[in-house]
Amino acid sequence: MFRRKWSGLPADPDFHVDLSKLGYFINEDDEVRAIDNPDNYFHFFFNRNTRWNERQRYAMNQALQYVIWERLEKLGLKKELLPLGTFDTSKPHVPIFVSGDIATKSRVVVIFGETVQDLGVLAHRIIGGRGGINKGSMISIVSALQKQCSSPSNSTPPGIILANMGELIWYPEGKRTLSRSAFAAAPMQSAVHYTNVVEKGNMVEKNSTARMHVGHIFQEVIPHFTKDNSKIDIITLGGSADYVEEFLDLPLMWNTWKNRINCLAIVGGLYPVWDLKNDEFVNVFLRNKARAYITSVEPVGMVISGPEGNPKTTTFTQMGCPVFSSGEPNYTETALITGSEVILDWLQEVAMTPEGEDYTNPYFHVDFADPVFDTDEPDWSSWQNEEIVGQKDEHGKMCNEQVHDETSNPQGEKPSLVMLQHDEYNEQTKKENVKTGQAEDTN
Known part of the structure; x- marks a missing residue:
């Protein structure tokens, strides 16, 4: 039986809380740059393991915070x-x-x-x-x-x-x-x-x-x-x-x-x-x-x-x-x-409000509104496919030129409903299965 001890687990990575030991320095523009390549800023994804990246950033942030604290104390x-x-x-x-x-x-x-x-x-x-x-x-x-x-x-x-x-x-x-x-x-x-x-x-x-x-x-x-x-x-x-x-x-x-x-x-x-x-x-x-x-x-x-x-x-x-x-x-x-x-x-x-006076926000006349963008989208509300209009479907019905209008108009012609008998349905299904190469169910 396989047994793994706690001592066998990989150790948590450790990084020095020090900019130079982390490989960085502060340049003349007060920016943090890499020692090996001064054109580069802090590199977070230096390892494929997320834990290593997080541990490095933890040390980096603390090192920078101590720099900030030192400067605040000087102020x-x-x-x-x-x-x-x-x-x-x-x-x-x-x-x-x-x-x-x-x-x-x-x-x-x-x-x-x-x-x-x-x-x-x-x-x-x-x-x-x-x-x-x-x-x-x-x-x-x-x-x-x-x-x-x-x-x-x-x-x-x-x-x-x-x-x-x-x-x-x-x-x-x-x-x-x-x-x-x-x-x-x-x-x-x-x-x-x-x-x-x-x-x-x-x-x-x-x-x-x-x-x-x-x-x-x-x-x-x-x-x-x-x-x-x-x-x-x-x-x-x-x-x-x-x-x-x-x-x-x-x-x-x-x-x-x-x-x-x-x-x-x-x-x-x-x-x-x-x-x-x-x-x-x-x-x-x-x-x-x-x-x-x-x-x-x-x-x-x-x-x-x-x-x-x-x-x-x-x-x-x-x-x-x-x-x-x-x-x-x-x-x-x-x-x-x-x-x-x-x-x-x-x-x-x-x-700087004069003594004896109470500051109050002035009245602001607000003209701001979200911008309205002009779009070149065409109006599709009365769209119809010219290639389909006037053609017959497989049941011999004419494709309606005004499908949207008539189906949405209660006074228009009612849409046709084509019913297939059970035998007709089975025969049609068998033909489609044969065309697609599906075996016919003998059961």
């Missing part, structure tokens, strides 16, 4: 561990980034990234491809925000909080949290195990889900790091908009935060307004102090819809706020990259 951001009060890095925790001088800021921008991305990452297709590390990460956004003013009377840049919506699964062996895709690619007992299973030991207190993480950011992180009277700007990316809007829609939470939140930029989110129940949050805040930026082929900044939605487009616009094109036609993860100038300029516009 003045500090890594903090959640839940608050966690100092032992061997215990379950979720990292976030907070401006080192955030306690002095009168304006704070809180960014909730996508629920599928690593902390600090916007789009790996940009980080590991054309565009480079800064452009494809939060570094470009943080750098742009640090050039803004906090208010008309305060020229200092706003404070920044980078929430960690994607990496919420604790990986004990690595002493860090991972995203769901990274956790599946983390080391396993062998290369042929099914996957890593999320268990109770992989949960982080108060941050085990994206919904809980949003609540922890609002209820504990922001009050802990910021002044009580500091104003809050919020940027949500992709699916994180669902959890942020759900939280603010709660009457108790909205009453707590409505006087502090300046504005809300929904980038790539698609949360339907009919799922929100708080009338003040929907009809006052979303309508007047929120904007959505969606994937669209239209130029960046084009108005797609007003707060009521746009019935002249198949694009989803029922979000309760004005909807704009981000300039990105395909990928949600790159919408903030493509539309960063327009989106961040709007945040600055809101922040």
